[in-house]
Amino acid sequence: MCQLLGMNCATPTDITFSFRGFSQRAGITSDHGDGFGIAFFEDKACRLFVDNQSAVESPIAELVRNYPIKSRNVIAHIRKATQGKINLENSHPFSRELWGRQWIFAHNGDLHDYFPQLSGRFTPVGNTDSERAFCYLLDQLVKRFGYHEPKLDQVFDLLAEISPAIAEHGTFNFCLSNGQALFSYAITKLHWLVREYPFRPAQLIDIDVEVDFSQVTTPEDRVAVITTEPLTQNEEWTAFQPGEMILFQHGAKVRSQLTHVERLERERLDPSLKRVTRADQY
Template identity: 90%
Template sequence: MCQLLGMNCATPTDITFSFRGFSQRAGITSDHCDGFGIAFFEDKACRLFVDNQSAVESPIAELIRNYPIKSRNVIAHIRKATQGKINLENSHPFSRELWGRQWIFAHNGDLHDFDPALSGRFTPVGNTDSERAFCYLLDQLVNKFGYTEPSLDQVFDLLTDVSPRIAEHGTFNFCLSNGQALFSYAITKLHWLVREYPFKPAQLIDIDVEVDFSQVTTADDRVAVITTEPLTQNEAWTAFAPGEMILFQYGKAIRHQMTHVERLIREAKDPSLKRVTKADQY
């Protein structure tokens, strides 16, 4: 299973602390070694770094661990491949332009028999189920709203309608951002927390590093962190419920919505129907 890391902030913030722990899972504390990527938004555009090397070995990842790029919205991904070759075009996050903004998407999971008709406006570069799902989501946004940019609430409502339909094909956990906010959806594992004033120390799980955030923040700072597995051992992380969508803006969760996934109901009634793949092994 791939792992996700997202950050949404009230003020531009660097992700070096969280990424230092997260990247250990790419070959030291876990085996998500099939590439990594990270995107930092700056208004409508973003800095996107991807590599088909693991986040433990990649010189690009070493730069990210040590160079504090500040952003209000960040999405990172470490890959454990289930579909598609281990190469650059299959490395998350994926990027596309829509309504004059870059959109960034990263997914963990494994979608079976998912081959939707695409309009051609958004075309996969690689051969992953994840990139197909991203192109399909963007197609649905254009089909619904045309070329007039909708509000974040309208995007959220469409995502809560379309995402459970994709999730009928398998595990579908994702982070999506257009630089204004961050949308997160979970079918299996995803956790989140908000750090805000008064800040406290945090201790990483995957490496012996601690930061006292009260010494490096102000009262105006507020940071929401979203990740597959909790990154710290002394903070209270909240697990997403299966089928939950959350919209994060200005460092806080501003909307929650539960979605209805028929497959999960069938599997709860008859566990023999549940298909466990490499994508479900963390």
């Protein structure tokens, strides 16, 4: 299963601490070595780095671990390929322009027989189920709102409406951002926490690194971190409920909705129907 890392902040913040632990899972503490990517928003645009090398071996990942790029919204991904070749065009996160903003999407999961009808405005470059899902989400946003950029709450409502149907095809965990906020959805594994004043030390799980955030922050700072598996061993992480959509803005959880995924209900009533995808096995 691929792994996701997202960060949403009240003030521009670097992700070097979290990414240092996260990237260890690309070949040292786990085997998610089929490419990596990370996107840093700066207002409407973003810096996007992707590589089909693992985040352990990639010189680009080494740059990210040591260069404190500050951003209010960051999405990172380490890949364990289930669909599509191991190449650059299949490396997450994916990026598209909509309403004069860059939209960034990364997916953890495996969607079976998922070939949605697309309008042609947003077309996959690679051949992953993930990029097809991203193009479909953007298509639906345009179909609903046309050329007028909606409010974040309207985007949230539409994502919560259409994501369960995609999840009928398999595991569908994702992070999505347009630079204003971060939308996250989970069917299986996602966790989150918020670091805020008074800050405390944090110890990474995957590497022996500790940071005392009280020494490097201000009372105005607040950071929400979203990840597939918890990154630190001395902080309290909250697991997403299956089918939960959460909107993070200014470093805080501002909205949450538990969506109804019919497949999950069928599997709860009859465990023999449970579909275990390749993504769930990694």
